[in-house]
Amino acid sequence: MTGRTSKQQGRPRRQSGDVRLADVAAAARVSAPLASRILNADPLVRATPETKARVLEAAEQLGYVPNIAAKTLRQRRTGLLGLVVHNLSSPIYLDLLQGARTEAAANNYFLVLGDVDELLTDEEAYRILVNGKRVDGLIVQGGHGEFDQHIAEIARALPTVIVNAPPKLTGTVAPLVAPDEGAATRMLTEYLLALGHTRIGLISGPYESPTNVLRTNGVREALAEAGAILREEDTVHLTWSAEAGRAGLRELATRWDGPGDRPTALIGGNSLIGIGMLRAAAELDIAVPAELSIAAVHDTWISEHLVPSLTTVSLPLREMGETAVRLLLSEPPRARQTIISDPPPRLHVRASTAAPG
Numbered sequence: 130m131t132g133r134t135s136k137q138q139g140r141p142r143r144q145s146g147d148v149r150l151a152d153v154a155a156a157a158r159v160s161a162p163l164a165s166r167i168l169n170a171d172p173l174v175r176a177t178p179e180t181k182a183r184v185l186e187a188a189e190q191l192g193y194v195p196n197i198a199a200k201t202l203r204q205r206r207t208g209l210l211g212l213v214v215h216n217l218s219s220p221i222y223l224d225l226l227q228g229a230r231t232e233a234a235a236n237n238y239f240l241v242l243g244d245v246d247e248l249l250t251d252e253e254a255y256r257i258l259v260n261g262k263r264v265d266g267l268i269v270q271g272g273h274g275e276f277d278q279h280i281a282e283i284a285r286a287l288p289t290v291i292v293n294a295p296p297k298l299t300g301t302v303a304p305l306v307a308p309d310e311g312a313a314t315r316m317l318t319e320y321l322l323a324l325g326h327t328r329i330g331l332i333s334g335p336y337e338s339p340t341n342v343l344r345t346n347g348v349r350e351a352l353a354e355a356g357a358i359l360r361e362e363d364t365v366h367l368t369w370s371a372e373a374g375r376a377g378l379r380e381l382a383t384r385w386d387g388p389g390d391r392p393t394a395l396i397g398g399n400s401l402i403g404i405g406m407l408r409a410a411a412e413l414d415i416a417v418p419a420e421l422s423i424a425a426v427h428d429t430w431i432s433e434h435l436v437p438s439l440t441t442v443s444l445p446l447r448e449m450g451e452t453a454v455r456l457l458l459s460e461p462p463r464a465r466q467t468i469i470s471d472p473p474p475r476l477h478v479r480a481s482t483a484a485p486g
Contacts, residue, residue: 148193156187168193210457211264212450213243215369220429221399221446225292228450229268236458238265245270248279255279259286266457268292268450271305271339290457292449293340305466306453308444310340313426313474314347316442317396320476321422322355324484326394330363332377332406333398341366344398344426363392374405375412382413388420393485397425400432403439407481418483428477437480445469 154164159180166174167184176184187193210233214222230240241264248255257263259282266288269280281302283289289303314331321329331348334341349359362384367373374397385391397403403425410417417423417437425432428443449469456467 148191150193152191153184153188153193156191157184159184164188207263207265208238209241209264210238210454211241211243211258211267212269213245213248213258213267214270215245217242217244219401220431221401221427223429224446225450228447229454230450232451232454236454238454238458259283266290268453268457288457290453292453304456306449306456306469307467308446308449308469309474310343310444311347311350312470313442313444314344314396314398315351316474316476317424317426317440318348318351320440320478321394321396321424321482322351322357324394324422324482326392326422326485327355327357328363328392328394329357329359330381330392330395331359331398332365332367332374332381332395332402334366334369334373334402336366341398348396363395369399369401371401371405371408374402374407375409376405377402378406378409379413382409382415392421394422394424394482397423400425400427400429400439400441403441403481404431404435407435407437407439417481419486422482422485424482428475432477433479435481440479440482441477443475443477445472445474448472 150165150168151161153168154161157164157180159167159176163174163176163180164184164187167176167181168188210229212226212229214225216222226240226242233240243254243258248258258267264287267283268290269283270293271280271291280289280291284303291303291305293307318329329348329352331345333344345359345364352359363381365377365380367377378395381391381395395406397406403423406423406425407417410421410423415421422440424440424442426442426444427446428441432439432441448471452467452469
């Protein structure tokens with residue numbers, strides 16, 4: 130006993146959150162499956178007392194804490210994973226859904242879908258989600274102010290991974306997977322600057338939305354590097370809908386004295402906003418792109434079929450869905466925060482943008 134205590138004191142313990150089952154197995158010189166069975170006290174495991182002692186000692190010295198969430202997935206498997214997003218009807222989420230579905234299927238799981246707004250208004254549906262044990266794990270989209278307060282409760286009841294979480298949730302209640310939001314609007318802004326636009330406006334989502342903050346900062350930073358600014362009078366923050374894009378451009382138009390007193394380009398916080406902006410421009414007899422270039426974040430199948438077709442930048446949402454499922458099924462999650470930067474945002478130049486006239 131004395132020798133073992135001395136040995137433990139002489140070797141610094143690692144942070145438990147950093148220690149994986151593979152680390153314990155390597156330290157004990159056994160396979161990861163064997164280490165797992167020993168640590169879970171499997172009565173049928175075939176291992177010598179010396180091997181068992183070596184694994185237990187390695188786990189203790191490294192400070193290994195088993196991932197209860199992942200263990201739950203293995204022991205009580207329904208074969209279903211849930212994905213809850215803000216608006217199931219939005220074409221923006223198709224790549225995210227496809228990525229998550231493909232990765233889930235590769236691990237012999239089916240993906241079931243839910244809507245944040247439905248869970249907020251249907252208490253029974255929310256109760257069943259949290260307490261009904263209908264799914265083995267949940268991927269939930271953060272950034273919805275009213276719903277975010279429930280995410281911690283959900284994460285206590287279910288293995289959970291958050292996508293697009295606000296900073297206050299990042300790495301605290303569950304693993305986070307997010308794209309590089311600022312890189313998307315920076316890319317659009319740099320493209321418009323290269324065309325010759327110097328006054329660029331923005332119509333985006335709610336002012337305090339974490340996603341909006343990151344995307345707005347991307348525009349500001351790119352403009353600042355070019356010696357320009359994002360003017361307050363050229364900015365509107367509403368919601369993430371096509372209706373908001375239409376209303377936003379109409380609101381901006383009331384602030385302009387004429388063609389010479391307005392931006393020559395506008396960026397939409399997402400492609401739905403961009404669609405609404407194109408409609409408002411047509412209603413206001415503003416020629417796109419001759420008088421006003423319009424571009425937006427997120428590429429959807431709709432973007433290329435608009436008239437004019439919409440210039441966009443796509444984010445790696447498919448990869449985000451795949452990564453979220455892998456994190457949900459991993460033991461333990463390898464990172465508390467994963468920013469998907471590979472592949473990087475991709476620019477899709479179409480007919481809605483051109484050099485200023």
